[in-house]
Amino acid sequence: NAGVMQNPRHLVRRRGQEARLRCSPMKGHSHVYWYRQLPEEGLKFMVYLQKENIIDESGMPKERFSAEFPKEGPSILRIQQVVRGDSAAYFCASSLGQHSGANVLTFGAGSRLTVL
Amino acid sequence: AQSVTQLDSQVPVFEEAPVELRCNYSSSVSVYLFWYVQYPNQGLQLLLKYLSGSTLVKGINGFEAEFNKSQTSFHLRKPSVHISDTAEYFCAVSADTGRRALTFGSGTRLQVQP
Numbered sequence: 001n002a003g004v005m006q007n008p009r010h011l012v013r014r015r016g017q018e019a020r021l022r023c024s025p026m027k028g029h030s031h032v033y034w035y036r037q038l039p040e041e042g043l044k045f046m047v048y049l050q051k052e053n054i055i056d057e058s059g060m061p062k063e064r065f066s067a068e069f070p071k072e073g074p075s076i077l078r079i080q081q082v083v084r085g086d087s088a089a090y091f092c093a094s095s096l097g098q099h100s101g102a103n104v105l106t107f108g109a110g111s112r113l114t115v116l
Numbered sequence: 117a118q119s120v121t122q123l124d125s126q127v128p129v130f131e132e133a134p135v136e137l138r139c140n141y142s143s144s145v146s147v148y149l150f151w152y153v154q155y156p157n158q159g160l161q162l163l164l165k166y167l168s169g170s171t172l173v174k175g176i177n178g179f180e181a182e183f184n185k186s187q188t189s190f191h192l193r194k195p196s197v198h199i200s201d202t203a204e205y206f207c208a209v210s211a212d213t214g215r216r217a218l219t220f221g222s223g224t225r226l227q228v229q230p
Contacts, residue, residue, distance in 0.1 A: 041222065042222040106162070107159040108159050110158075
């Protein structure tokens with residue numbers, strides 16, 4: 001029973017390149033969340049998705065960042081034209097997506113992006 | 117909207133001593149509360165959660181937390197810590213309706229010394 005799988009674990013990009021981070025949720029989970037953790041800081045919410053639908057993107061930067069969770073395949077967080085300030089750990093979490101009751105999130109090991 | 121305050125950024129403690137990591141939250145609606153632990157270069161692991169019922173919640177690795185609604189707190193405790201408990205601890209809150217994502221505190225680094 002695999003947990004939340006994220007890849008790549010480490011990604012190095014030069015300024016101006018694109019970064020794509022992938023997340024496969026736990027089996028049976030239909031909702032995915034992306035968080036960003038800057039060095040020495042807590043986790044900041046970015047976006048909350050279910051299959052083919054963005055539920056809440058209030059934490060996403062207005063430019064260069066996008067996320068999707070297609071009907072088939074993993075969720076993808078895409079960062080265009082990366083800058084040094086994008087260097088961070090990006091964590092994906094998934095949940096059952098219950099409409100009532102607690103939404104317990106299970107986290108992946110993270111993808112660490114370094115922008116040179 | 118919800119917010120979480122972890123007052124202590126670092127807590128040094130000697131091995132086998134008790135520890136309390138403080139967490140206060142703010143919300144206009146009912147909430148669920150969580151503590152997660154993050155070991156170096158790893159993801160977050162759920163320690164315990166408060167959903168309803170008893171205000172004293174027991175989690176993994178001997179940790180427990182108490183929900184205090186009047187003080188809007190959810191402090192984490194362990195009666196005797198081990199070196200292996202050295203990690204970053206995050207308190208988190210989610211509303212019981214509407215937006216279901218977790219809001220995290222800034223974290224407390226627990227440093228257990230021999």
